[in-house]
Amino acid sequence: MKKLILIIFAALQTVSFSQVVDSLEITKAEIYDHIKYLASDELEGRFTGTEQCRIAAEYIAREFKKAGLQPAFNGSYFQEFPFISDIKLGDNYCNFSGEETLSLEVQKDFIPLPFSDNLSIEGKIIFAGFGISSKENNYDDYENIDVKNKIVIVFRNHPDVNTPHSPLEQYAGLRYKATVARDKGAVGIIFVNTSDKNDNDNLFKLEYDGASKVKGISIIQIKRDAFQNLLSKLGLNAEELEKQITVNKKPNSFEINTTARIRTEVFEIESISWNVGGFLKGNDEKFSDEYLVIGAHFDHLGWGKQNSLYQGEPMIHNGADDNASGTAGVLELAEKFSSEKNNLKRSVLFFAFSGEELGLLGSNYLVNNFPIPIEKVVTMINMDMIGRLKDSSLIIYGTGTSTKWKDILNENNSFGFKLTFNDEGFGPSDHSSFYGKKIPVLFFFTGTHSDYHKPSDDFDKINSEGQEKVLKYIYSVATEINNSEIKPDYLAVERKDSGRITASRVWVGTIPDFAGDVDGYKLGGVTEGSPAALAGLQAGDIITKFGDKKISNIYDFTYAIGNYKPGDKVKVIIKRADQEIEVDLELKAR
Known part of the structure; x- marks a missing residue:
């Protein structure tokens, strides 16, 4: 009888262990379940700062805890940040x-x-x-x-x-x-x-x-x-x-x-939203104080209040691909890395940002209020809209931000992806905030589609099987970065884009900080080799005057540069910390 009991107990343990191993694999079923919940009508599009956004944040935190991640923010999984949510009349x-x-x-x-x-x-x-x-x-x-x-x-x-x-x-x-x-x-x-x-x-x-x-x-x-x-x-x-x-x-x-x-009299209403973060500590004494960041934004457009491309009565914009897919990617990778945590050389930070749809607000706040010295981050991997893989085509931005990237990406492509590389480090998602801090980045993206920023971006259109392949590929790339004996180098990639809203003949090379609520135009970064960089401008500077024009915001700046032509020299006044500095800037052609 005892022998029979031992055999049954051993069999049960085998089944249990097998189930645990399966649960820590990246699977299309778990991807689908995460996206189905995050993109449900119950969460009403997860608009930044709303109750539904908070509920989504709590779901992510629970998943981080379940996967065995430690809280990233001084004992908490949550980082609050302020933002302007609305205006009211006085x-x-x-x-x-x-x-x-x-x-x-x-x-x-x-x-x-x-x-x-x-x-x-x-x-x-x-x-x-x-x-x-x-x-x-x-x-x-x-x-x-x-x-x-x-x-x-x-x-x-x-x-x-x-x-x-x-x-x-x-x-x-x-x-x-x-x-x-x-x-x-x-x-x-x-x-x-x-x-x-x-x-x-x-x-x-x-x-x-x-x-x-x-x-x-x-x-x-x-x-x-x-x-x-x-x-x-x-x-x-x-x-x-x-x-x-x-x-x-x-x-x-x-x-x-x-x-x-x-x-x-128009008053701005300040609200609070949340980033969610957890981490796994590396085990190599030499490398555990270096960090790989894996992130995605979890907010979307709510009822289409802002940035919707839908024309009609208000409807819930569930944002299944944008970006419940990327959020599910963070959760699956967190779980997978946790199951292999004994093999980690470097530490890994996992973040889910809100405020992306309003201008990278959450990630911008994070990089300026980072839980560790941000210089210890060796790479940031971002996932935004990775749920609609079609014809095995995968787009990767940031491939020029380190000399290591293209070899690593090609060597780990055992999945048959048709890879499209874009070298630029700045772009329309949260990796930009990290690249502005001189961190090499990779941004994975399966492409846009006709449901982008519309109520029709629903979970039933997700290619979860394709996303499983994408995430397994990202895992293999991230694992090689994590375990490499050599830290990825950082390269500045020239980008001839001033961030202008209207067409311009001139190039300045500034990257806006949309989270900066200041009197002036705050810079999130400058493009290497640009007029702004050559003049000594840097991330965090606030432009208050451009030539004879007072600058109160990004619009003032974009209008001001429209009055000049390539080759013109302009006196620019910036505020840096508590100093007011005047610099000479020579404009170039786009």
Whole structure:
């Protein structure tokens, strides 16, 4: 009987051990289960800072703990970080006084724009056409008018709107027009819809656009009826005035015999979101103090509040591929590495970031508030959208950031992948934050698709079998990096991309830090060999003046460089720590 019991016990132990081993393998079933939950309607798209985002973070932390990872943040799996989640109105008013007094009601007749400064102003009204000043295109609404200490009222869009790819299109942005008006001395700018807006005359949507305010100017929009009321005193018609300018392509600016009193007050609402982190300690005395980072973002678009490509009523954007797939990858790799932890030379940190969809907020905060000295990180591996493998095509970014990468990637490709290499270290995902700290990176990506940033990016479209192959490949690459006797070297890869929003003829080479809520344009990094690098600019610098233009945010910067050509030398003022530094920067061609 005892022998029988021992045989049964041994058999049970064998089954149990086999199950444990299987559970620590990378499997398509576990990948599918992770993605199915993270991309479920229950989590409502995991928008940064929401309750559903927190629930997803707790799920990731539980999986880290289950896999045997230690908490990465001083005994916690969670790292909180602040971000601007929304805006709200304070005390706003708009009154016009001339022969008669006209008082407008906020959100009914007028609206302050989200990027308006908080100011109380008073001044005479100048109609300045479309608010465009472009000498090179022989069009200037500000020619022969003085707007210093006055308030300009302008049409939205531009006068050549019916011409595809008109050169005036780059001057049509509301932020750009506000910056131009401010730089010409105006204390306020009032926008009016043109008559081609399907006659709805909707007020601007009050929504945070991810950048700092335009300092030093009040910015509002009023209804066309209110504008027509002002013009009627002069015997003019708003639609005819607009038509006259667009047909003749000539400005028609003038003073309106009216004074405006305007107060704009828009408050930014700060919220909290979370990064999740765990680690496995290496076992080699020589290398255990070096760290390999494996990460992915777990946030998505919620109900399509921002950055959605879907046109229609609000719907949950579940983000199965973007990026529940990458998050599932982190969980599977964490489990796999944990099962082999006795063989690790270097330590491994696993991170899931939120705030990526809002501008790499979580990873940017992490690299500036890292749980260990960040110089100890030897490599960062990022996974973003790895769930739609098609035709065995796998794209890898960052392949030029170390001399080791291409050999390692090719030698470990026993899976038959058709590899596409992109050398750049900066790019549209969280590896950028690490590369800005001079860390070699690899970013794995199976390609975009028609469901990108739409409600249709659901778990049933995931190729979990293909993702299993991708993760096993990443595991083999990561294992070689972890166990190599030689630390990967870092290479700076030239990237001719200034981060501009509008087209530009010049190259500066700055990389924006979207997490920087500062008065100025904060740099997340600079491209090697770029004008910015040659001038001595570096990550963390805040550009406050570019030539004669005050810089309050990235938009001010992008507009300012549009006034220059390759070869121009520009004086740039930066803030570095508590110092104000002036540097000379010579622009190059893109």
